[in-house]
Amino acid sequence: MSTENSWGSRSLKGVWHPCTQMKFHEDFLPIVIKEAHGVRLIDEFGNSYIDAVSSWWVNLFGHQNERIKCAIIDQLNKLEHVMLAGFSHPPVIELSERLNKKTNNLLGHAFYASDGASATEIALKMSAHYWRNKGLAQKNQFIALTNSYHGETIGALGITDIPIFKQAYADLIRSASLMPVPYSNDDSEIDSCLNYVKVYLQEHHQNLSSIIVEPLVQAAAGMLFYPQRYLEELSLLAKQYQIHLIVDEIAMGFGRTGTFFAYQHTNAKPDFICLSKGITGGFLPLSAVLTTDDVYHAFYTNNITQGFLHSHSYTGNPLACRAAIEVLNIFDDEQILEKNNARSSVFKDMLLPLTGHPFVTSWRHIGMIWVFDINTKSPTFAKDCYRVGLSHGILIRPIGNHLYFMPPYTITDIEFEELVTATVKVLNEVEL
Numbered sequence: 001m002s003t004e005n006s007w008g009s010r011s012l013k014g015v016w017h018p019c020t021q022m023k024f025h026e027d028f029l030p031i032v033i034k035e036a037h038g039v040r041l042i043d044e045f046g047n048s049y050i051d052a053v054s055s056w057w058v059n060l061f062g063h064q065n066e067r068i069k070c071a072i073i074d075q076l077n078k079l080e081h082v083m084l085a086g087f088s089h090p091p092v093i094e095l096s097e098r099l100n101k102k103t104n105n106l107l108g109h110a111f112y113a114s115d116g117a118s119a120t121e122i123a124l125k126m127s128a129h130y131w132r133n134k135g136l137a138q139k140n141q142f143i144a145l146t147n148s149y150h151g152e153t154i155g156a157l158g159i160t161d162i163p164i165f166k167q168a169y170a171d172l173i174r175s176a177s178l179m180p181v182p183y184s185n186d187d188s189e190i191d192s193c194l195n196y197v198k199v200y201l202q203e204h205h206q207n208l209s210s211i212i213v214e215p216l217v218q219a220a221a222g223m224l225f226y227p228q229r230y231l232e233e234l235s236l237l238a239k240q241y242q243i244h245l246i247v248d249e250i251a252m253g254f255g256r257t258g259t260f261f262a263y264q265h266t267n268a269k270p271d272f273i274c275l276s277k278g279i280t281g282g283f284l285p286l287s288a289v290l291t292t293d294d295v296y297h298a299f300y301t302n303n304i305t306q307g308f309l310h311s312h313s314y315t316g317n318p319l320a321c322r323a324a325i326e327v328l329n330i331f332d333d334e335q336i337l338e339k340n341n342a343r344s345s346v347f348k349d350m351l352l353p354l355t356g357h358p359f360v361t362s363w364r365h366i367g368m369i370w371v372f373d374i375n376t377k378s379p380t381f382a383k384d385c386y387r388v389g390l391s392h393g394i395l396i397r398p399i400g401n402h403l404y405f406m407p408p409y410t411i412t413d414i415e416f417e418e419l420v421t422a423t424v425k426v427l428n429e430v431e432l
């Protein structure tokens with residue numbers, strides 16, 4: 001299968017695409033999207049594709065969502081941007097207060113950036129700097145989980161465990177130690193993983209700053225789920241051994257798993273929460289790190305170098321903050337969590353053609369995520385699915401042999417059914 005676009009080779013020359021071996025595009029040009037509405041992307045020839053991955057997990061309420069669009073336009077007529085050092089503006093003040101409320105007023109200090117990797121790096125820097133300000137500068141090492149993904153800048157790759165993204169840069173990276181993850185509810189497996197962490201902390205806590213986790217779902221590794229108890233007890237161990245718990249909610253926050261933040265399925269007590277992606281409903285780049293009074297006050301002194309001097313030019317951009325406030329308004333006004341909960345049980349019945357498909361070895365579901373493990377040996381399965389999917393009007397991007405749906409929350413029953421039917425056709429067509 002090949003694709004055409006009206007830009008031909010011009011569409012490849014100037015733009016260097018992310019997460020892409022550009023040569024693979026020689027026989028398959030990028031689809032040029034002209035507009036998008038709701039869950040559908042429309043290309044320049046009028047073909048439409050159901051966006052089953054929410055455009056890399058950012059879109060919550062559909063493309064061109066009217067409320068978010070109007071909020072941004074209103075803000076555009078007032079203030080598009082101002083630097084956030086020495087200045088502030090109403091959207092960033094309100095957003096910080098509203099995010100704090102979503103943490104039950106436990107993480108009331110928000111530091112902003114523009115993308116997820118910057119947020120995880122900010123949390124790492126803040127954590128290590130906290131211990132330095134406390135006179136414990138040797139507490140500067142990080143631990144992460146096996147199969148973790150926290151972004152692809154040099155610092156974020158240090159806490160990421162996905163070889164394909166990391167290998168070429170190994171010499172540049174200061175890698176975190178990795179803790180095992182239990183991928184079942186088997187108590188002995190959970191205990192054995194926790195025991196490993198405990199022994200590691202006993203030996204190394206004096207040099208450890210923090211542990212960073214993706215809460216409950218390791219998305220980029222293939223939507224791998226781990227039990228709530230593991231996260232809850234990691235949190236207790238972190239407290240016991242005086243290291244920070246950084247919860248990376250970049251992919252799972254904003255309702256994706258059924259609670260507002262995924263860690264809220266548990267009693268875990270994060271010291272830092274990293275946010276991005278869905279924060280603006282997929283409209284504008286924005287990220288934030290939320291933290292506690294304890295962390296904030298460790299930086300609050302008369303000494304400039306004890307302050308957190310990190311900055312980005314677009315930190316706290318007013319348009320992005322207004323979009324984020326509107327996202328929170330939509331959650332509150334439209335009871336999104338309750339609605340998603342009800343709808344996901346309706347969707348369950350519609351999945352039968354897929355869950356019963358002979359190539360699906362197992363499947364799992366949480367909130368607005370559905371994952372199907374496919375029995376395939378084909379090294380090109382993911383790429384083939386993506387390409388054949390487009391010919392059936394759907395955008396799916398399996399990770400390895402894990403095919404998943406993570407659609408905008410506004411997907412209708414009919415659209416969901418269409419997605420399932422098209423996915424079955426894709427499975428019947430691709431080489432396994």
Ligand SMILES: Cc1ncc(COP(=O)(O)O)c(C=O)c1O
Nearest residue numbers: 115116117149150151248250251
């Ligand atoms: C859990 C998690 N953390 C961090 C990131 C990095 O975010 P960004 O791509 O905006 O840098 C991602 C991106 O997929 C992610 O899933």
